[in-house]
Amino acid sequence: MCLAIPGQIVELAPGGHLATVEVSKVRRTINVDLLEPPAAPGEWVLIHVGFAMSRISADEATEQLRLLAMLGEDAQAMAELDGYRFGDDTRGKPS
Amino acid sequence: MATLTVPGTSTFRDAQIDMAHGAGGKASRRLVEGLIVPHLMADAVGPLNDAAYLSMGDAGLALTTDSFVVRPLRFPGGSIGDLAVNGTVNDLAVAGAAPLALLCSLIVEAGTPTEILRAEVAAMGAAARRAGVRIVGGDTKVVEHGKADGLYITTTGIGRRDSRATLSAGSVRPGDRILVTGCIGDHGITVLLARGDIDLAASLKSDTRSVYPFANALIEAVGSSLRWMRDPTRGGLATTLNELARDCELGITLEEEAVPVRDEVRGACELLGLDPLHIANEGQLVAIVSADATEEALAALRRVPGGESAAIVGRVDASPPRTVVAVASYGGTRVVDMLVGDPLPRIC
């Protein structure tokens, strides 16, 4: 549900329960007890009501954006194929 | 604005006055229109403005008053003293008047350390000098402990109307453009963080300042192509533009990405679930300018020190009437409403 924001851990407080995260140049102290394995500076996490809920994977995000970018490419490829059909109603129609 | 009711008839139905009635949004408007105006200003016509226009012979005057209540009294970028001077100077400026003089009334809570009062009076003096306005009189009262959050300040200002400016909501036309003088949301977020209720840290400060240099620059640059101005204080840019939309009965389209917002304000708003458009500003003005004068107006604003972030943020349309719509870069549109009560952070 609800409002959870991506933030980057900038430092861990002694004791291991709290960390400082940064979201668009704003810093907040949050609890990191829900993260297993324990949080490390530099990691991106999802923040909700002052707690880190999960890690955010930059690799998965990149992969996802790549798949989204490919949606357009697939469509272009299909349009080109359409253009090569002969004696077909679909020729010349927008895809 | 709809015509006002019969003198003395109050349409205000709330049983008690709540904080929402002072937040600057819809509830405030209901209180003013439904209770205060019918009793005090029943023969007035036209939209409610922040400043009143009076004439004394050939001289056109603008008169305005405002009360300042803020917690904490001091915050990064300023204090209640700055707000009290700049706020009233700004109301005169956006009415197209050159500020002449202020009166200031202080209500002090008994037990307030003298140093606090000294600091605020000094702040007011300094702000008045910066704004080029004189404080020519005032009043001081002391109330019992627990009654005034330390200090309340009311300032009343008088200014000389600039005859080159013909400002009214009625002169706004479809096709006119909307400009702002700089980044929005700085003041409200600064004060919220300064209260210390939430563990957020950001290097932000209030934008409190006189906007008279900007108002004057616009009048000089484009004269009567300047239709209307206002300072978007409580309730933010969204509330101010909604009031305009209502008063001129036209539509307003904002380009979301064109509205200048600092990263820190954006970050704080995302974390708290707030909309920067609803956050108070104390050092900005919104101006409506005819389409052909827009570039010149923008250049004039940017030439004023502190106007580097001035931007064109939208335009006036014929429809949908009385409505403010924000358009995202991918074309999605949403209605931006007036603030309902105080902006409350959310978790959901």
Added chain:
Amino acid sequence: MKFVDEFRDPRLIKQASDEIRRLVDPSRHYRIMEVCGGHTHAIYRFALADLLPANIELVHGPGCPVCVLPMGRIDEGLSLVERHHVIFTTFGDVMRVPGRHGSPLEHQARGAQIRMVYSPLDALRLAQEHPDRQIVFFAIGFETTAPSTALTLRRARELAIGNFSVFSNHVTIVPAIRAILDSPDMRLDAFIGPGHVSTVIGARPYGFIAHDHRKPVVIAGFEPLDLLQSIVMILRQLRDGRSEVENQYNRTVPWDGNLPALRALADVFELRPYFEWRGLGFISQSALKLRPEYAMWDAEARFEMPGIAVTDPKAAQCGEVLKGVLKPHQCKLFARECTPELPVGALMVSSEGACAAYFNYVHRRAGAAAS
């Protein structure tokens, strides 16, 4: 903002929207429910309906924890202030929810000791700072928020903080989805699964929707591209005749959920035999109460509660809107007696509520309101 702006890329949004148009069967009307209130809010805020073809209908589900809270629970919480002089703490979302005699915000205006907090830990800190006062945290939320309350209670117990207690209104999402699926008025083709609840419970709990009810479920993120991509994935499943659980939000939702969070929940909470949900009636095993070991920190055990049951005004159709049977503007009170300024039901107060979202983002544009 990283992980936010990239998912609002206008070019990619256009491509996803075009792909959706390619995938739809023009002869078919699709009804897709987004369960989670956060998704409802995102759909309106980003005007995503503008980007979808007319034959895709997004149906708003009951996943708004404020909306499903019966009014009586607010009154019970507020009664603690009057009768036991506690300091009542809660999130901003709850402050404007109407009780019988006003919302918490209105009570605060009349002098009641009510404080808004941003985290349950803030409430615990308040208890440490005011040892002479009783602090009650009015907890709301689904499984996203409950672990935070659980950890806070653990801490209260560790530190033996005696003046802190929780009034739990935490609810669980699966029973609400079951109630929707079992409801005879519903005809849905697929679900957009809750994004943040799933960071805690993972993807497995939704298996019954795909396997027993044969409807696709795609767990989605909250940015425009997340929702559009999820709809693409749903349409592909429907086209292929598949019904599976898929995780579009896999950059942060772990398939198996969050173990420390689930452990904390099991430690501190147990399921109530039944709980009343606004609009859905009594649902068994759908809400969390504190375990007996935590009775000392359970406001319902510590304080005598009056057990207030309040029915909504007859004309208010909150339940039907919550179930997706009615659209907000079809409720008789919408934009008349019930507006964000003067709300009758919680759906008009909560920023996730379908009615508030519809009113704020859509209704005013129709020009119908001269508020």
